[in-house]
Amino acid sequence: MSSEKTAPAEPLQYDEGYGPQIGVGPHPEPWPQDERFDPELLAHGDRRNVVDRYRYWTREAIVADLDTRRHDFHVAVENWGHDFNIGSVVRTANAFLAKEIHIVGQRRWNRRGAMVTDRYQHVRHHPDTADLTAWAAAEDLPIIGIDNLPGSVPLETTELPRRCVLLFGQEGPGLTEEARRHVSLVCSIAQFGSTRSINAGAAAAIAMHAWIGRHARIEGPGAP
Template structure:
């Protein structure tokens, strides 16, 4: 197995350093709980509220309160930041994460959160834009490009798609043709751009500050 193929493999639950041991006392009479986890303990990367719950029960509970923003990221070069973006999207409860380009992506950075996050694949930017516009969702590019509107002063829509490019080149030329607006993140140092995973976290949190209750 090559290094790239190995990176496609998700992190196993038993690789994670946190969790709880077997359930102590009488088992709960609740179908949301997983008998195997109750017996052996729960080492998953989940908040305490979901300890010992079945994965399907966790996803169903999250689906009741997901936010209305989507996150999309281009995947042409097997970007190692995609897993980090998925993990952050899960933390901020994004509606979906959209992978544009290559179907395979590096899952290790997601730290198993992709099991609880809805992920959709699009073959290219035109397909993503068509999907979004059919649902009246504006596509908002995030990149420090000439003419970009500062994220700090922009009123993000309640529902929309935040689109990020690859680490290094940023949004591709095709992506720039399909966005409804491009936003920049204020920087004050010497670097031209910040890490794609960090940019995604900043943009998602900007939406949270404006719209999350």
């Protein structure tokens, strides 16, 4: 394995008034001799939205490295109405390195909000909630619903299990009746304003970060 470092990022370039162009340009020669690196990216530059650690790496190499350190929580989201928030949930699950993402209901979902982060996650489809429940039971994983429902417990004061599935409903209706019957627990997010609920993507981010705050290893300022 090569000990060479990747090239420093070039000065940011601005494109058509839309702000700075991310990433780095072509890697200076000689190129690192390591199978993780993609010759096309080395030759033409890497403009993907990935952290510097993964510059010029192939997608497969990035996924393999992420697999060595994924967290113990899964994220499941109900997809009965082609909810555009699902992409945002997937993007956040990638940021917090969820073990897997589970889409319950329709297989197709709006990927725009995911900003291609689904390429680096393991996405599993379940045709219905019963299928998700059976899978979770086989894996000995409790399903924790996140919704502002009567009888729910405050997320802020609840000790989330290290191994679990965080289940989110759609924007508006929230968790379906079937999902509510199958969850082990429902946690609500404390709100103090006039609105009854918050955006589903935002709620998912809050819940995932709550798990991170309880169980993730934070090794230094700004760097997990």
